[in-house]
Amino acid sequence: MSTATKLFEPYKLGPITLPNRLVMAPLTRNRALAGLVPNPLAVEYYGQRASAGLLVSEATQVSQQGQGYQDTPGIYSKEQVAGWRKVTDRVHERGGRIFLQLWHVGRISHVSLQQNNQAPVAPSAIRAKGKTFVGGTFADVSEPRALTLDEIPGIIESFKKGAANAMAAGFDGVEVHGANGYLLEQFAKDGTNKRTDAYGGSIENRARLMLEVAKVVAAEAGAERTGIRISPVTPANDISDSNPQPLYDTIVDGLSALKLVYIHVVEGATGGPRDIAPFDYGSLRKRFAGAYIANNGYDFELANKVLGANAADLIAFGKPFLANPDLVERLQRGAPLNAPDKATFYGGGAKGYTDYPVLGDSLQAAQ
Ligand code: 8OZ
Numbered sequence: 119m120s121t122a123t124k125l126f127e128p129y130k131l132g133p134i135t136l137p138n139r140l141v142m143a144p145l146t147r148n149r150a151l152a153g154l155v156p157n158p159l160a161v162e163y164y165g166q167r168a169s170a171g172l173l174v175s176e177a178t179q180v181s182q183q184g185q186g187y188q189d190t191p192g193i194y195s196k197e198q199v200a201g202w203r204k205v206t207d208r209v210h211e212r213g214g215r216i217f218l219q220l221w222h223v224g225r226i227s228h229v230s231l232q233q234n235n236q237a238p239v240a241p242s243a244i245r246a247k248g249k250t251f252v253g254g255t256f257a258d259v260s261e262p263r264a265l266t267l268d269e270i271p272g273i274i275e276s277f278k279k280g281a282a283n284a285m286a287a288g289f290d291g292v293e294v295h296g297a298n299g300y301l302l303e304q305f306a307k308d309g310t311n312k313r314t315d316a317y318g319g320s321i322e323n324r325a326r327l328m329l330e331v332a333k334v335v336a337a338e339a340g341a342e343r344t345g346i347r348i349s350p351v352t353p354a355n356d357i358s359d360s361n362p363q364p365l366y367d368t369i370v371d372g373l374s375a376l377k378l379v380y381i382h383v384v385e386g387a388t389g390g391p392r393d394i395a396p397f398d399y400g401s402l403r404k405r406f407a408g409a410y411i412a413n414n415g416y417d418f419e420l421a422n423k424v425l426g427a428n429a430a431d432l433i434a435f436g437k438p439f440l441a442n443p444d445l446v447e448r449l450q451r452g453a454p455l456n457a458p459d460k461a462t463f464y465g466g467g468a469k470g471y472t473d474y475p476v477l478g479d480s481l482q483a484a485q
Contacts, residue, residue, distance in 0.1 A: 124425040125418070126450060129171065129432060131409055132342030132379040134215055134290055136171035136432070139425060140446055141382075143413055143436035144174045144219040144293070144347070148251065148465040150191040154179075155201035160191075161208045162472045166443035168214030171432065174293050174382070175205075177221035177300075180280035183239060184301070185231050186223030186259075187251045189465060193218060193280045199287045206288030217291040217345065218284040220277055220335065224301030225262035225310070226355050228252045237263040239273075241304050241311040241318065246356040251464060267315050270327065273301070277331045281338035291343030291379070294328075294335055296369075298388050299355025302328040303348075306365060309358035321368050329372040341377040345411070349384035350402075351395040363398060370402045380409040382434060388414065389436075403429065418449050444476040453477055 129136045149157045167173055178193045179185040185192070192198045202218065209216045227238035228250050240262035249256040265273065277294065284292045296302040304310040305327040311318050317326050328346075336344040350366040359365055373381060385399055386392035392415050403410045412430035421433040439445050441458040448455055462470020 123422045125421055138171040138446055139432045140171050141411055141432050141434040142167055142170040142173045142439040143434040144177050145436055145440055146176050148187060148189040150189045153195060153197045154192040155197045156191045156205055159468055159472050161204045164205050165208035165212050167439055168209050168212035169446045173209060173214060173216040175216060175218045177219045177295050179221050181276040182233055184222035186227035193283045199283050202287035215290045217293045218289045219293045219295050220280045221295040222301040224304045226250060226259055226300060228257055229260045237261060239263060239265045241313055244310055248356050274330050274334055278334040278338050281335040285339050292335060292339045293382060294332055294346040296328050297347040297349035297384050298352060299357035302331060303357055307357055307359035321365050325369045325372060328369060332373055332376055332378060336376055336378060342379050344378050345380035345382055346373060346378055347382040349388055351397045352384055352388045354388040367401055367405060370405045374406045378408055380411050381406050382411040382413060385412060385414045441474050443474055447477060
């Protein structure tokens with residue numbers, strides 16, 4: 119336990135000083151209320167976790183079209199902005215910092231979530247093998263339709279508006295969701311993108327939408343307050359690419375040129391094995407001028423090892439933060455961690471959301 123750790127050292131992320139290197143990863147919780155407005159319980163949930171170096175919100179759709187699961191919050195209506203404002207106020211009162219994750223699911227959706235039961239949109243009309251949670255149950259995702267070239271500016275605009283709304287709601291910055299098989303990754307990877315226009319074919323063309331979105335979001339929020347999440351080799355949501363290394367080398371070169379403040383990299387299969395496919399993450403770190411946030415299956419030991427080797431600047435923890443509001447303190451003290459309860463990850467109320475105990479609680483309970 120006496121191993122030196124950088125985990126609790128401060129880090130300067132653009133204009134913001136983080137008190138430690140722990141990031142709370144974005145976590146989908148499906149508890150938004152009518153109008154897809156953040157639940158008042160979300161105020162408590164994020165506030166409880168304010169000791170993280172940086173919180174990243176759950177994935178938040180930039181438009182109705184961008185929604186793919188029931189009860190996920192949005193950032194496109196006045197009511198949603200007002201709901202998020204309560205979250206950011208609470209996090210700031212508790213001394214924390216929070217970015218909002220901007221999301222468009224693309225083909226990972228269901229007609230019942232779309233305006234007039236229309237088909238979800240995608241780079242190409244290829245249905246994903248997979249399910250989404252909708253109407254209280256798991257259903258096959260719907261057959262998507264291919265976006266026309268003249269619809270693409272509207273997609274970019276929806277991310278721009280989402281970034282403006284997030285900043286109006288008091289977020290410290292935004293993270294573009296470019297990972298886990300959703301729209302921007304569907305354009306980037308060749309298993310889902312069969313287009314023959316400027317957004318398909320070559321690596322440059324497939325990277326185009328992610329980079330154009332990153333550019334407008336950075337112009338809106340400030341590049342020094344804009345990060346992006348990517349997952350070069352994940353198979354999540356039936357995504358695949360025949361040659362991810364040059365694709366992501368190119369994407370990260372583009373992101374570095376845009377001066378984004380961080381890349382948040384899901385290493386391996388999202389929520390699964392880290393070694394699912396060979397990939398040189400060091401190449402991304404070398405190419406990118408800003409911070410490298412490493413994610414996926416990290417524990418205290420691996421975090422120390424990777425920070426110690428200077429292979430990452432920050433480490434994002436998902437399930438450990440979900441189940442341990444005081445994760446920073448627990449790791450500092452070498453205290454045991456609460457186990458996450460899968461049954462309450464998605465949907466529901468306070469149970470499994472705001473009722474995970476902090477260290478003082480368990481001491482009291484033991485007395
Ligand atoms: C779990 C369930 C639904 C969505 C992601 C936004 O994987 C998600 C997600 C995770 O990025």
